[in-house]
Amino acid sequence: MEHGTVILRANLVLPISHDPLPDGEVVVEHGRIVEVRPRSTLAGDEVLEFGDAIVMPGLINGHSHLEYTALRGWNDRVPFFEWIRGLVSLKAKCPAELWLPSAMLGAAELIASGVTFVSDNTDSGASAEALARLGLRGRVYQEVFGVETEPDDATILRELDAKLDALRQTLARYEASDRIGLGVSPHAIYTVRDSLMRALRQYAREQNLPLSIHASESSEEVALARSGSGSFAEMFRERGINYLHPRVPPIEYLYNAGILASDVQLVHATRAEPREIDMMARTKVSVAHCPRSNARLLTGIAPVYAMRRQGIPVVVGTDGAVSAGSLDIWEEVRFAALAQRAASYAAQPSWRDWIGMLTLEAAKAFGVDAHIGSLEAGKRADMVVVRTTRPAFSGVSDPYAALVLLARSEDVALTMVDGHILYRDGKHTELDVDALRHKVEEMTRHALAEHPT
Amino acid sequence: MEHGTVILRANLVLPISHDPLPDGEVVVEHGRIVEVRPRSTLAGDEVLEFGDAIVMPGLINGHSHLEYTALRGWNDRVPFFEWIRGLVSLKAKCPAELWLPSAMLGAAELIASGVTFVSDNTDSGASAEALARLGLRGRVYQEVFGVETEPDDATILRELDAKLDALRQTLARYEASDRIGLGVSPHAIYTVRDSLMRALRQYAREQNLPLSIHASESSEEVALARSGSGSFAEMFRERGINYLHPRVPPIEYLYNAGILASDVQLVHATRAEPREIDMMARTKVSVAHCPRSNARLLTGIAPVYAMRRQGIPVVVGTDGAVSAGSLDIWEEVRFAALAQRAASYAAQPSWRDWIGMLTLEAAKAFGVDAHIGSLEAGKRADMVVVRTTRPAFSGVSDPYAALVLLARSEDVALTMVDGHILYRDGKHTELDVDALRHKVEEMTRHALAEHPT
Numbered sequence: 001m002e003h004g005t006v007i008l009r010a011n012l013v014l015p016i017s018h019d020p021l022p023d024g025e026v027v028v029e030h031g032r033i034v035e036v037r038p039r040s041t042l043a044g045d046e047v048l049e050f051g052d053a054i055v056m057p058g059l060i061n062g063h064s065h066l067e068y069t070a071l072r073g074w075n076d077r078v079p080f081f082e083w084i085r086g087l088v089s090l091k092a093k094c095p096a097e098l099w100l101p102s103a104m105l106g107a108a109e110l111i112a113s114g115v116t117f118v119s120d121n122t123d124s125g126a127s128a129e130a131l132a133r134l135g136l137r138g139r140v141y142q143e144v145f146g147v148e149t150e151p152d153d154a155t156i157l158r159e160l161d162a163k164l165d166a167l168r169q170t171l172a173r174y175e176a177s178d179r180i181g182l183g184v185s186p187h188a189i190y191t192v193r194d195s196l197m198r199a200l201r202q203y204a205r206e207q208n209l210p211l212s213i214h215a216s217e218s219s220e221e222v223a224l225a226r227s228g229s230g231s232f233a234e235m236f237r238e239r240g241i242n243y244l245h246p247r248v249p250p251i252e253y254l255y256n257a258g259i260l261a262s263d264v265q266l267v268h269a270t271r272a273e274p275r276e277i278d279m280m281a282r283t284k285v286s287v288a289h290c291p292r293s294n295a296r297l298l299t300g301i302a303p304v305y306a307m308r309r310q311g312i313p314v315v316v317g318t319d320g321a322v323s324a325g326s327l328d329i330w331e332e333v334r335f336a337a338l339a340q341r342a343a344s345y346a347a348q349p350s351w352r353d354w355i356g357m358l359t360l361e362a363a364k365a366f367g368v369d370a371h372i373g374s375l376e377a378g379k380r381a382d383m384v385v386v387r388t389t390r391p392a393f394s395g396v397s398d399p400y401a402a403l404v405l406l407a408r409s410e411d412v413a414l415t416m417v418d419g420h421i422l423y424r425d426g427k428h429t430e431l432d433v434d435a436l437r438h439k440v441e442e443m444t445r446h447a448l449a450e451h452p453t
Numbered sequence: 454m455e456h457g458t459v460i461l462r463a464n465l466v467l468p469i470s471h472d473p474l475p476d477g478e479v480v481v482e483h484g485r486i487v488e489v490r491p492r493s494t495l496a497g498d499e500v501l502e503f504g505d506a507i508v509m510p511g512l513i514n515g516h517s518h519l520e521y522t523a524l525r526g527w528n529d530r531v532p533f534f535e536w537i538r539g540l541v542s543l544k545a546k547c548p549a550e551l552w553l554p555s556a557m558l559g560a561a562e563l564i565a566s567g568v569t570f571v572s573d574n575t576d577s578g579a580s581a582e583a584l585a586r587l588g589l590r591g592r593v594y595q596e597v598f599g600v601e602t603e604p605d606d607a608t609i610l611r612e613l614d615a616k617l618d619a620l621r622q623t624l625a626r627y628e629a630s631d632r633i634g635l636g637v638s639p640h641a642i643y644t645v646r647d648s649l650m651r652a653l654r655q656y657a658r659e660q661n662l663p664l665s666i667h668a669s670e671s672s673e674e675v676a677l678a679r680s681g682s683g684s685f686a687e688m689f690r691e692r693g694i695n696y697l698h699p700r701v702p703p704i705e706y707l708y709n710a711g712i713l714a715s716d717v718q719l720v721h722a723t724r725a726e727p728r729e730i731d732m733m734a735r736t737k738v739s740v741a742h743c744p745r746s747n748a749r750l751l752t753g754i755a756p757v758y759a760m761r762r763q764g765i766p767v768v769v770g771t772d773g774a775v776s777a778g779s780l781d782i783w784e785e786v787r788f789a790a791l792a793q794r795a796a797s798y799a800a801q802p803s804w805r806d807w808i809g810m811l812t813l814e815a816a817k818a819f820g821v822d823a824h825i826g827s828l829e830a831g832k833r834a835d836m837v838v839v840r841t842t843r844p845a846f847s848g849v850s851d852p853y854a855a856l857v858l859l860a861r862s863e864d865v866a867l868t869m870v871d872g873h874i875l876y877r878d879g880k881h882t883e884l885d886v887d888a889l890r891h892k893v894e895e896m897t898r899h900a901l902a903e904h905p906t
Contacts, residue, residue: 073849296791298794342751346751394893395894397526406779
């Protein structure tokens, strides 16, 4: 299909870069969009007619941990510190072979909700192969941890280098090197010591790799940075870890250490303080906002409205299923929009802004807006079709409001990447999800059933 | 079907009043539950086998305005004051004949999400007939307005009396008097003057009718009550309305006026202050919590955790589709649970608490727990079956967490009231929803398309 001409036709085309086009169609050739135009009378096998539906750019999931999909339902601990300790403990019990099928199961759930690009932070590296095999576009940040004295920075950097080489080989094997970019994720200030954080910044600059850092997610993390107190600080003392407390909040510390720049994604920034928001704006970092995960783990609601007022690019991420509960980007953006209104008492971001944050603005934040993020001639054919046939859509004329307030995975009629149809009418075109689910459940139960946390 | 024996069988039965029962079944005869028991080997036409699914009590929607379903999408104004002025203006343009089909369309959407009991506040009275015709159980509060000098209290009471008589006749005509109870809704302190509020309290006591009052929903309402300032106060001055400002917040005013008692439902209480929460607990009022509507209209997040700690019964309501966006009770409870965690930094109410608030606790709040709210022998057969087959349910062993975090209308396999199957596998058994939707859209467009607000 990707080598012929395909026309996607519907009662509404939403290019994002331009005004909505009623009764429109998008012409795809060789994996690219060649034209966005009013409905034509062309007929034939290559015309996909969707009727009451919205054709729009594929959705961008700004942050995830796909490899942990298998752990959903196994960790209901709170607050954040207990949750992340539970996660570490669960991971330790699982075999390495679990992470690839687990990441694939998560990627399948994303595709079913209309996601075509995902930014994923991975410890095992499995998500690169998962995205490659499932045909998704994305960014894969290799996670790095190191808060104890050993191994030293040089050893960790050598290991990182080797892991990135392995990821490059994997991507090349699946001919996915153009589709999937790499990056480095110094996990967080409570898992990466100061010297290593600086070394990773230097390494990433030399290698021309972007960074993704969990920052100012929880009050425990803020307490650690500000005053060397709280759960993380106590754990470090118990374990004899000599942690350098910066005595400023996490993002201010990263700023002072020269880590922040336009190639940095800060994940969460839930507790970002006004002065830190200034620093974020000044250094042009972007933010991945994962509000369901934040709510679930009792870390609050990120100041998205304030960040955006200062021009900070904000993308929406599902985070992992193990915290958010599901990998449905529609549920994420709906919660994001309503929670932000509840927290800020302002109708900001607007419905249209949120859809922009799932598409073109996110593409800009990831530096890929030359290729995706809007329906424009010359861009890659990454698209999603959302049916608006349920009675709940009755009367809603603003398509952006309809998408934010009403759309669900069940409304997704088609997900396309590079002109390939990955998902259509409730079915993955090249993946047996039931078999994959069964395999993941068996492996997870086997590893964990005797020792649930 | 309601006169024979029907068995609903699934991999999990959730009685609410008792622990979850794996591999169970519920036996229904003559519209009542006669037994909840482990899976039997009985076979035949009367056995409905659902496999990977949860059989549970029908869901209780604690507050709605079904007649406004047709107006969804027509009023995106904020803040609250602008929104409610927009609603009044839209209503004025619509023909009286719109409200019944509009309420029926809303009721159909509720049934599709598993709701079997709805508490609805109605101006036109149409929701009583809508619930009666569609086979739902519920409570219908007749709304009363009166803030200008005329008509006087006595006239308004006479009109109310006549409206309630008409509703009783409607219910009797559909043989729904046992299923649907009546109440009175003095709409709010900014639409009902002090003398009328007191007269309605007296009337309701004499007539043994419960009350439902929108209270402390918005900051505009609080400003009006506290200091005679803000948008409502300005509007009253412009219109020459001599409003008696109580100089205390709304719920404290209602307390001082002797309005509050255990037969009173306060809707929203979003801005309730600690002293008002004490008064609510002391007088044993219940609260209808509609968090999506509150978020949408920029009124904040109600202090549900604080209310429940003081023993105040809280039910979950979708409010109208015109504010919440949809009438999906699962979306409401999911937003409620996550938003409350985000606002209170506590894992309270628990997942189990929220499901209780949709079932048995809500039945108690409405005084109908002798008949519904749990799966127990002798109770009415009001049930919903929720499929747990989607991959997202993979690994989630806690059924309460699964329902709150993951369940959707699309998972509802069956909705039953009094042993009647109202909805099954995506279809209403006795209603042509498409025809109804078409009719409502036509009527609404005809009334509003020329003058959208």
